[in-house]
Amino acid sequence: xxxxxxxxxxxxxxxxxxxxxxxxxxxxxxxxxxxxxxxxxxxxxxxxxxxxxxxxxxxxxxxxxxxxxxxxxxxxxxxxxxxxxxxxxxxxxxxxxxxxxxxxxxxxxxxxxxxxxxxxxxxxxxxxxxxxxxxxxxxxxxxxxxxxxxxxxxxxxxxxxxxxxxxxxxxxxxxxxxxxxxxxxxxxxxxxxxxxxxxxxxxxxxxxxxxxxxxxxxxxxxxxxxxxxxxxxxxxxxxxxxxxxxxxxxxxxxxxxxxxxxxxxxxxxxxxxxxxxxxxxxxxxxxxxxxxxxxxxxxxxxxxxxxxxxxxxxxxxxxxxxxxxxxxxxxxxxxxxxxxxxxxxxxxx
Numbered sequence: 001x002x003x004x005x006x007x008x009x010x011x012x013x014x015x016x017x018x019x020x021x022x023x024x025x026x027x028x029x030x031x032x033x034x035x036x037x038x039x040x041x042x043x044x045x046x047x048x049x050x051x052x053x054x055x056x057x058x059x060x061x062x063x064x065x066x067x068x069x070x071x072x073x074x075x076x077x078x079x080x081x082x083x084x085x086x087x088x089x090x091x092x093x094x095x096x097x098x099x100x101x102x103x104x105x106x107x108x109x110x111x112x113x114x115x116x117x118x119x120x121x122x123x124x125x126x127x128x129x130x131x132x133x134x135x136x137x138x139x140x141x142x143x144x145x146x147x148x149x150x151x152x153x154x155x156x157x158x159x160x161x162x163x164x165x166x167x168x169x170x171x172x173x174x175x176x177x178x179x180x181x182x183x184x185x186x187x188x189x190x191x192x193x194x195x196x197x198x199x200x201x202x203x204x205x206x207x208x209x210x211x212x213x214x215x216x217x218x219x220x221x222x223x224x225x226x227x228x229x230x231x232x233x234x235x236x237x238x239x240x241x242x243x244x245x246x247x248x249x250x251x252x253x254x255x256x257x258x259x260x261x262x263x264x265x266x267x268x269x270x271x272x273x274x275x276x277x278x279x280x281x282x283x284x285x286x287x288x289x290x291x292x293x294x295x296x297x298x299x300x301x302x303x304x305x306x307x308x309x310x311x312x313x314x315x316x317x318x319x320x321x322x323x324x325x326x327x328x329x330x331x332x333x334x335x336x337x338x339x340x341x342x343x344x345x346x347x348x349x
Contacts, residue, residue, distance in 0.1 A: 002330045003322045004347035010035040012345045013050055016333070019340035020057045021064035022086065030088045030119075037120040038325075039318045040311035044184030045120040048191060048329045051336050053086075053117075055257035062086060062116050062261070068093060071113070076105035079243065080112050084260060087118030091137070091265060095124045098269035099131050106274035111243040112265035117141070117254035122175035122311070125163035128269045129171040132278050134164045136268040140239040140246070142253035144183050144220045148229040151206040153219045154248050157183060158235035163308070165272070167282035169289055173308030178232035179220040183253075186212045186220070191328045238266040 010031045017027035030053065038046030056062035066085030072078055078097060082090040094110040101108025118124070121137045128135025141156035157177035164172045177183075181200050189196045190212040198208040201215035209215050222228030240247035245264025252259040272278045289306045297304065330348060337344055 001327065002325045002347055004325065004345060005322050006035055006039055006319055008345045008347065009038070009047060009323060009325075012333070012337075012342070012348075013047055015342045016050060016054060016336055016340065019342050020054045022057070023065060026066060026086055026089045029092060030086060033088045033119045033123045035323075036123055036315070038323050039315040040120070040122075041314040041318075042120055042311075043326075043329075044182050044188045047325070047333065048188060049119065049184070049254060051332045052254045052257070054336055056116065056254065056261075059257045061257060061259060066090060068112075072111075076101050076107050076109060078108075078110045080110060082112055082115035084114060084116065087116035087261070087263065088123075090115045091118040091121075091124045091267070092127065094265060094267040095127050095135060095137065095269065098135075098267045099128050099133050099271075102133055102269040102271040102274070106271050108269045108271075110265075110267040112267060113243045113245050114260075115245070115263050115265055116261040117263060118265075120175060121159055121161035122163060122173045122308070124267075125161040125175070126171055126173055129163040129165045129173070132165060132272055134162065134270040134272060136266075136270075137161045138235050138239045138266040140236045140251055140264055141177075142251050142256065143249055144177075145179050145222050145229065145232065146219045148222065148226040151202065151219060155229065155232050156236065156248070156251055157220065158232045158239065160235055164285065165278075165282055166289060166306075166308075167286040169286065169306075169309070170312035171308055172285065172289075172306060173311065176223075178223055178228045178235065180223050180228075181220065183216070183220055186215050187255075188326075190216065192326050239264045242266065 013031035014027045017030050034047045057064050063085050066089040069081045071081050094112050098108035098110045125135035125137050138160040140158045143153040144157040145155050157179040159177040161175040166172045195210040196212050198210050201220045203209040203214040203218040243264035246262030251262050272281045292306050293304050
């Protein structure tokens, strides 16, 4: 394991993206999204993914200079064509556009066509929450789960996130996939050489497995059985069908560097002030959090957390203590750096 300060890791990661051809501001954004995921404790969406995205730039499946095009501009709604640009750059533009539209109309909805994977969705919904809005983001992904009762994957885990300001607390934030676990966590288990719970996936023969390699070759199970399957289908309606992007087996993952992503996004912002005074809303959220945390603890539990609280605490702790990276992640980043001639951070040498 390698321990490194978050700022040093972000600077190094941004340098890799600049070397790959991204403009300085875009490289810094992508690096920030990845390091923020590590800070939150979601290493499955952290810098482990940096080489995947860079490989997509190298093969031409992701355009390093992102030039989204507005196809529809109709008051509260817009449609943006991403033209295979960098997913994080497109998602940030779409969320800020949705917030701006919400300021005028109470609600802003931006449908994004032909984008790329953009890491942890909560990064972008929190942008809305920090500006007094409720942010919603849905994305579709490459096949990860089978229709309920099947054993061939055709449906993405199609993650979604909602964030809202929470007064004196860090924002409420939910960021989940519709599988039992995000596929990135299985990649991370493979990276660390550790088994996974048998409740996560079935292998190619339809048998439950604790082997992350067999799981990646098989099917990840939906959360809540048939309910997770149904939710994932409807999220593809919002992110894929509505936007005119790829759907189901037409979408490819960030690690499939030889194929266009064809991912779509559904982005929505609700201006809280359009519904009533923001301070009253935030007071009500504080009351909600207080009631949640006042519930008596179940056996074995030590504390109750509201959605987003663990991430906020992890970020504060990891900024103070530094981030610990698996050795394989360090080696993968070193290989990319050596290929570009980018100097390694001191912690890597």
